[in-house]
Amino acid sequence: MNGFEGIYHGFSIALEPQNLMWCFVGVTIGNLVGVLPGMGVLSAVSILLPLTFGMKEVPAILMLAGIFYGSQYGGAICSILLNLPCHPPHAVTCLDGYPMTKQGKGGVALGITMMGAAFGAAFGIVQMMFFAPYIAKVAFQFGAPEICSLMLLGLLAGSTLAKGSPLKGVAMTILGLLLGLVGTDINTGVERFTFGMIDLSDGVALVGLALGIFGIAEFLKSVNNTAPVNTAYTNVRMRDMRPSKAEMKEAVFPILRGTLIGSLCSCIPGTGPTIASFVAYAAEKKISKTPEKFGHGMIAGVAAPETSTHSSVQGDFIPTMSLGIPGDAVMALLLGALIIHGITPGPRLIVEHPDIFWGLIASFWIGNLMLIVLNVPMIGVWVKMLMVPYKFLFPSALFFICIGVYADKNSIYDVGVTLFFGIFGYLLLMLKFEPAPILLGFVLGPRFEENFRRALIISRGDMNTFVDRWISATFLSLCVVLVCGQMYVRIKDKAPVPATIFGLAALALVGYLNIYVFGLIVFGIAAKFAIGSMTKKPAASAKPAETPTARIAGE
Amino acid sequence: MNSHRRQVLACGALSVAALVCGTPVRAQATYPDRPVHVSLGFSAGSGADILARYYAHQLELLSKQPWIMDNKPGATGNIAVRYVARSEPDGYNVLFVANSNMAGSRYLFKDVPFDSLADFKPIASFAQIAFVLVVAPNSPINSIQELVAKLKAKKDNIAGYTNQTAQLSTELFKQISGAPARAVGYKTAADAMKDITDGTLDFMVLDGTFAAGQVRQGMLKALAVTTAMRSPTFPDTPTMQEAGVAGFEFSPWWAVYVPAKTPQAIADKLEAWMHEIARMPETPKFLETVGSIVNDDTARQADARLRAELPKWEALVKAAGIELQ
Numbered sequence: 001m002n003g004f005e006g007i008y009h010g011f012s013i014a015l016e017p018q019n020l021m022w023c024f025v026g027v028t029i030g031n032l033v034g035v036l037p038g039m040g041v042l043s044a045v046s047i048l049l050p051l052t053f054g055m056k057e058v059p060a061i062l063m064l065a066g067i068f069y070g071s072q073y074g075g076a077i078c079s080i081l082l083n084l085p086c087h088p089p090h091a092v093t094c095l096d097g098y099p100m101t102k103q104g105k106g107g108v109a110l111g112i113t114m115m116g117a118a119f120g121a122a123f124g125i126v127q128m129m130f131f132a133p134y135i136a137k138v139a140f141q142f143g144a145p146e147i148c149s150l151m152l153l154g155l156l157a158g159s160t161l162a163k164g165s166p167l168k169g170v171a172m173t174i175l176g177l178l179l180g181l182v183g184t185d186i187n188t189g190v191e192r193f194t195f196g197m198i199d200l201s202d203g204v205a206l207v208g209l210a211l212g213i214f215g216i217a218e219f220l221k222s223v224n225n226t227a228p229v230n231t232a233y234t235n236v237r238m239r240d241m242r243p244s245k246a247e248m249k250e251a252v253f254p255i256l257r258g259t260l261i262g263s264l265c266s267c268i269p270g271t272g273p274t275i276a277s278f279v280a281y282a283a284e285k286k287i288s289k290t291p292e293k294f295g296h297g298m299i300a301g302v303a304a305p306e307t308s309t310h311s312s313v314q315g316d317f318i319p320t321m322s323l324g325i326p327g328d329a330v331m332a333l334l335l336g337a338l339i340i341h342g343i344t345p346g347p348r349l350i351v352e353h354p355d356i357f358w359g360l361i362a363s364f365w366i367g368n369l370m371l372i373v374l375n376v377p378m379i380g381v382w383v384k385m386l387m388v389p390y391k392f393l394f395p396s397a398l399f400f401i402c403i404g405v406y407a408d409k410n411s412i413y414d415v416g417v418t419l420f421f422g423i424f425g426y427l428l429l430m431l432k433f434e435p436a437p438i439l440l441g442f443v444l445g446p447r448f449e450e451n452f453r454r455a456l457i458i459s460r461g462d463m464n465t466f467v468d469r470w471i472s473a474t475f476l477s478l479c480v481v482l483v484c485g486q487m488y489v490r491i492k493d494k495a496p497v498p499a500t501i502f503g504l505a506a507l508a509l510v511g512y513l514n515i516y517v518f519g520l521i522v523f524g525i526a527a528k529f530a531i532g533s534m535t536k537k538p539a540a541s542a543k544p545a546e547t548p549t550a551r552i553a554g555e
Numbered sequence: 556m557n558s559h560r561r562q563v564l565a566c567g568a569l570s571v572a573a574l575v576c577g578t579p580v581r582a583q584a585t586y587p588d589r590p591v592h593v594s595l596g597f598s599a600g601s602g603a604d605i606l607a608r609y610y611a612h613q614l615e616l617l618s619k620q621p622w623i624m625d626n627k628p629g630a631t632g633n634i635a636v637r638y639v640a641r642s643e644p645d646g647y648n649v650l651f652v653a654n655s656n657m658a659g660s661r662y663l664f665k666d667v668p669f670d671s672l673a674d675f676k677p678i679a680s681f682a683q684i685a686f687v688l689v690v691a692p693n694s695p696i697n698s699i700q701e702l703v704a705k706l707k708a709k710k711d712n713i714a715g716y717t718n719q720t721a722q723l724s725t726e727l728f729k730q731i732s733g734a735p736a737r738a739v740g741y742k743t744a745a746d747a748m749k750d751i752t753d754g755t756l757d758f759m760v761l762d763g764t765f766a767a768g769q770v771r772q773g774m775l776k777a778l779a780v781t782t783a784m785r786s787p788t789f790p791d792t793p794t795m796q797e798a799g800v801a802g803f804e805f806s807p808w809w810a811v812y813v814p815a816k817t818p819q820a821i822a823d824k825l826e827a828w829m830h831e832i833a834r835m836p837e838t839p840k841f842l843e844t845v846g847s848i849v850n851d852d853t854a855r856q857a858d859a860r861l862r863a864e865l866p867k868w869e870a871l872v873k874a875a876g877i878e879l880q
Contacts (some may be wrong), residue, residue, distance in 0.1 A: 045599075046604075050624075186741075189663065189877045198629075237662060324769060325745045332601070339845060340844075341845055344768035345768050347774050409626075409629060410626060
């Protein structure tokens, strides 16, 4: 069955009234889950999984899958409007989405998001229709050395994620790497930085960290502002929501690049939408002619990561459905649902159960269409949400955060973690540290370390494994190009403190050095700078902090 | 005045005491008269969860009360065990748990927040999961004997594992067969698929739930199962003992526990239900789909099983060089 025959067959299944209804139920629940802060798609799928035991297998899978991609549509809404990353993949959207809201362009940002979502998802589905077997093959080219080199590239490219002082950005990345170390080491079983608490033995919860340092920190910051902060940009007229022609033009290429990065990430095992959106944002900032504008409401900074998330989410289904190898925990749940229905997921699923595979693909088209119909008219309603007085809006958001984080693992401990990082994130904001690179280090760092050590065990300790394999070698050469490029620009500009180089070298050495001490030193220096500049003159301190950014702009 | 107050207090205390004393008797007769909570140390949708939910569902039908699954993943399941160890011994807090927590945790971690022997009352051990030793599909090796011979000849071998039970199974296999291999950890079986199918790993002990489809569809070649008896999920695969690894028996098994102070009458009721489920014709059929075999152990047998395994885990943890936390 080729792609066209398959999709024809698929539509005949997906359009059956029962299947259509469950698909709609799935995407609607997903959309809601996405909007609720902290309520993860994983917990939503696992809560609803038992419900599907009594259903037929096709509607069960269509519904569960619908929750997964549906939640991505809702996820961006709170990120953009409230700086609340309800969903880790959308954390990076806060960086430019929230400034856009502050400028009264929240509706535009949401509009661009929908465009990107539709395009990214469509690309992902087409890819799955025609190229699933080939992509599955590409995925099998990625072993430990390749993933390790890719993560290194991601860390290097993303080290300039933050606006403001590059030194501070690097300090935050390293802090993220350190946070990523918390938990049980996979190879030796040693527990690192858990302070004897078994609740920490799986590490810090990503949802809690993201919601804490973005959402709650922002809340704590604004709560002191007695003046009503957001009335200025809540009165959005209908025509303000439609992206203008110029804005559309600005979004086109980021959307294309985001799609590519997303689909690439979905091919690589274990590299889900969160990494895809971070990499897309970092890449966009690197390519941009005006990187200094990132973090102040760049359309590209919303379009690229959002598109990338959606294309990666659809692509995630490829290894799961074509090989029976789940790309992440949600996919493992879907496979679990198949097993319950007596279907063995494996490489022959497409041939043995064409109803499921093609029905699912057809339902992707239908489901995404439903989501756009559901969401586009809703943009206006969402933006109106900002008109709810601050004193009601944020406490209720906080309430939902607590419920969502708790529901993730049925653990009150994680709620505490979230609040802790909220306060910590607030301190960072006060000291003018950008929290975004923490997430980058936290997401990429552990995967870098894990694969670095695995690659070396497999190669029997031979470092050449990273350059002997062409994919890995390509990523490493890109790293070198990146570092040399930065150095060249630095030397040409005769910058006084080559902070970026220092930071990049620090990142590369992180695997070897006693990084705990090292990280603390860097953090300490940066903190000293920050406190120093704050205690001198608040007005004057803003300027020196801004200039290095402007310099990076030239790179 | 004062004495009057004392009288009132005494009356109050007595009636509270009567209530407290009276409750368990009544509760045991009508147990369960409200929903029962099952704690499980694995996330919803995992192989363990699918298995646990089947039993919870059957218990629901037998007890005519809802059985609510509380998935408390974290710390390789120890968080759920700790939770039940500290919860009310009223029969409404039940633990579904694997031997890795009950037998293994005390050797794998320094400060285990529960004592698997003193804090719990066994109800039944109900299922065994077959782990399988697999090699690449195109590997020339077709039996454990050939694998051992090749491993001994090549020396610098590498074996993958995804959890502690698999890691210790690998260790036991190395000990008995004398084949050298260095173990490398993966977070999930999916992570390891590339390395095992292209022969980067010389062999791997894998969870049968995940491996079933891959083996059946030719993505992996199974050489032996780790259970003492053959698994209906892998009918053509010999056990380790049949394949010549004498004395090898090391596989996960699942059991039901309640807090130690739970009334015996309630424990007996639960045990009877578990046996009833084990004897249902659909039970082995369902367990086969998740790569498991039915156990029909009594509470005493489950306890004996646990006690017999303790020294085995202790020795293997030491041999595998896993550092105590």
